[in-house]
Amino acid sequence: MVYFQKYYIDHLHNVRKVDETNRSKIMKEELRSSKRNKSKLFSLLCLSFLSCSLIWVSQIFGFPFSLSCTHQGRDKLSYEISGSDPPIASSASNGSMYCDRSHFRTDVCFMKGDIRTNSSSSSIFLYSSTNPKASLHDIPTKFEEHELQHEIIRPYTRKWETSVMNTIDQLHLISKHKPLANSGHKCDVTHDVPAIFFSTGGYTGNVYHEFNDGIIPLYITSQHFNKEVIFVILEYHSWWYTKYSQILAQLSNYPPIIFNSNSKTHCFQEAVVGLKIHDELTIDSSLSKASTLGFRNLLSRAFDAPKRAVNLKKKPRMVLLSRSGSRGITNEHALINLAQKIGFNVHILRPNRKTELATIYKEIRCSDVMIGVHGAAMTHFLFLETNRVLVQVIPLGTDWASENYYGEPAKKMRLKYIGYKIHPRESSLYYKYDKDDPVLSDPNSVNKKGWEFTKKVYLDDQNVRLDLKRFRKLLVRVYDDYFINSRITTKGDT
Numbered sequence: 205m206v207y208f209q210k211y212y213i214d215h216l217h218n219v220r221k222v223d224e225t226n227r228s229k230i231m232k233e234e235l236r237s238s239k240r241n242k243s244k245l246f247s248l249l250c251l252s253f254l255s256c257s258l259i260w261v262s263q264i265f266g267f268p269f270s271l272s273c274t275h276q277g278r279d280k281l282s283y284e285i286s287g288s289d290p291p292i293a294s295s296a297s298n299g300s301m302y303c304d305r306s307h308f309r310t311d312v313c314f315m316k317g318d319i320r321t322n323s324s325s326s327s328i329f330l331y332s333s334t335n336p337k338a339s340l341h342d343i344p345t346k347f348e349e350h351e352l353q354h355e356i357i358r359p360y361t362r363k364w365e366t367s368v369m370n371t372i373d374q375l376h377l378i379s380k381h382k383p384l385a386n387s388g389h390k391c392d393v394t395h396d397v398p399a400i401f402f403s404t405g406g407y408t409g410n411v412y413h414e415f416n417d418g419i420i421p422l423y424i425t426s427q428h429f430n431k432e433v434i435f436v437i438l439e440y441h442s443w444w445y446t447k448y449s450q451i452l453a454q455l456s457n458y459p460p461i462i463f464n465s466n467s468k469t470h471c472f473q474e475a476v477v478g479l480k481i482h483d484e485l486t487i488d489s490s491l492s493k494a495s496t497l498g499f500r501n502l503l504s505r506a507f508d509a510p511k512r513a514v515n516l517k518k519k520p521r522m523v524l525l526s527r528s529g530s531r532g533i534t535n536e537h538a539l540i541n542l543a544q545k546i547g548f549n550v551h552i553l554r555p556n557r558k559t560e561l562a563t564i565y566k567e568i569r570c571s572d573v574m575i576g577v578h579g580a581a582m583t584h585f586l587f588l589e590t591n592r593v594l595v596q597v598i599p600l601g602t603d604w605a606s607e608n609y610y611g612e613p614a615k616k617m618r619l620k621y622i623g624y625k626i627h628p629r630e631s632s633l634y635y636k637y638d639k640d641d642p643v644l645s646d647p648n649s650v651n652k653k654g655w656e657f658t659k660k661v662y663l664d665d666q667n668v669r670l671d672l673k674r675f676r677k678l679l680v681r682v683y684d685d686y687f688i689n690s691r692i693t694t695k696g697d698t
Contacts (some may be wrong), residue, residue, distance in 0.1 A: 299332035301379050303355045310361045310421070312478040313377055319399075319472040320389060321436070323463055326375055328401070328475065329389070331382035353379040359438065359478040360403045361417045368406050373438045373464070375401065375477060391471035397432045398474035400425060401463070405439030411555075412485075412580040412609065414444070419451060421479035423502065424487060424494040426455050435460040436470070447561055450506040485586065485613035496617055503587065507562045509569055519549040520683065523568055525576030525584070526554045531599055533577060534632070534669045542672055546679050548573065555581055573682060577668055578606045585610065590618045593686055595678065597670070598625045600633060601647035601662030620686060624678060632667040 303313040318331040332352065358372040402422065407413035426433050433456050437445075440462040445452070452460070461470060482488040489495040503509075522543055526536060533539060543550050551571070555564050568574060568587040576582050577597040585594045594614045598606040606623060614621040628634050628644045637643045642650055643661060651658050 299330065299379070301330050301353055301355065301377060303357065303377070307481075308364055309481050310363050310478055311357050311359075312425075312476065312480060313355055313357055315377065315475040315477070316473065318382060319475050320391060321463070321466075321468075321470045322389070323466055326373060328375060328377050328477065330377070330379040332379060333382050351378055351380050353377075357477055358403070359401050360406050361421050361479050361481040362406060372403050372405050375438070377477060389469060392468035394471045395434055396473070397434055397458070398429060398476065399434045399436050399461075399470075399472045400479070401436045401438065401475065401477040402479050403438040404441055404444050408439075408441060408444060410580050412583045414448070415583050415586065416485050416609075417481075418479075419448060420485065420487060420499070421481040423455060423499055424482065424492055425476060425480045427494050427498060427502075428492070431455060431457045434458045434472075436463050437461070438463045440464065450562065451502065454502045454506045483613075484609050485583065486616050499586075500589075503565060504569075507565045509566055519547055520572040520686075521551065521570065522548040522573040522575065523551045523553050523571040525574065525581050526552050527577055527579060527581070528554070530664050530666060531577045531579055532667050533597070534667050535672070538672060539670060539675070542676055543679055546676070546683050548679070548683065555584070572686075578602045578610070582610045585614050585619065586617070588617075588619055591620060593620045593622065593682055595622045595624060595682070597668060598623050599662060599666050599668055600626065600628065600631045600644065601651060601658060601666075603647075604651075622678065622682070624675065626668055627671065627674075630669055630671050632669070633661070633665070636665075 297316070299317040301313065301315045303311060305311045315328070315330050318333075320329045320331065321327075322329060355377040356374055357377060358369050358374045360369060360372045362368055400422070402418070402425075404418060406417060408418065422435075426435075431454070435452070435456055435458075437460050440460075445460065480492065482491055487494050487496050487499055524536070524540065524543075527533070540550050540552070551567065553564065553567050564584055565587045568584055569589060571588070571592065573593040573595065574585060574588055575595040575597070578599060582596060588594060594610075596606055596610055596614075603625065611621055611623050628639070631644075633643055639645070647662065650661060
């Protein structure tokens, strides 16, 4: 108050030389400014008092401070922006729980402290110790059981897709005060390593989604633990574990816990609920310590595949992914003969649900070129070594999906990618629709009608008959450019 009075008097002295009219205006403006400054100062004092009060109360009653980000959007997770991995041990205090919901694709929660599972209620409890000076008479039992924080999460990486997310089991993450008396919620199994909770529901059963929604995000989320982590799986499938057990063994030293069917109370000191994901079949090393090279090395260890020796005298090896049913190449035998005449050593791979992943990996890893029609099996390009060639045949109406799901990720994996967009005459749809029908002339307009139309017309009811004269030019270019002029560029191989 003294400051404002002195300032006002000095100001009156300075404006005596000013015109009376101007003096009046200045005085009025100065009075308004003074009131505004007083108001700001009062607000600042109130805010400071409130902050100190919260800290004081938390110290007395043991409330854990944690943040829950509920903003929805396409922004990257906060820990991804900083390029760090989940901030559990280093920056979080015991009794803390933090959920980051800012990512378009996934929610991820972090817990640290006295963590206990309860599968019957689909819950994970985080108990916070009360003030050590308090006694049973000081803090009522009802207060101890009061929830401090309650988060609900579906630990699957397709957050934006409501229809599939509604099929994913949800988990209740509940923070509460630790009971002073025996609550009956004892630890049946105590673990001294962190846990990662995730679901293998959703689109599991489709190899693209198994890698994109599961295996790669699991690698990104868990690799910094150096295998000292336990996987707790919701909606567990035994066949899934059998299929990917060799990869999982490279990410964790421990057998997984099947959450839904395990009635025991498992206790942890740290937990991550949900998985991090960067993009479609992508590992962005600028967002975490995970890397494409690290993932390739993991696959190599998992399937015990020695590094291939380069022999420039041998014919370049081509693996052709053969499809049965929709989007198959109807003149496949002619294509094989053509490739062999050009100089390729052609191998046919027909993967199905019963084909062991190790078999597919070893077949593709030792190949120089992989060719296939757009579809889930193209996911296996992940098994190609750096600088190898991926040729994707793109049927009508699949341009966007082909490029975004496989083309762009392949480039990020440092592969030499070529997309072969077929002409209408190369599609079986050419003989089912009039040439002016939008199905042939304007596929984008058909796709705008929705996924069901795209699936029915372009995915489930289309085969390909390649124009071999046109496709031959592509094969010759691949052979000449990559296996005559550039075959010695093996320094980037991994």
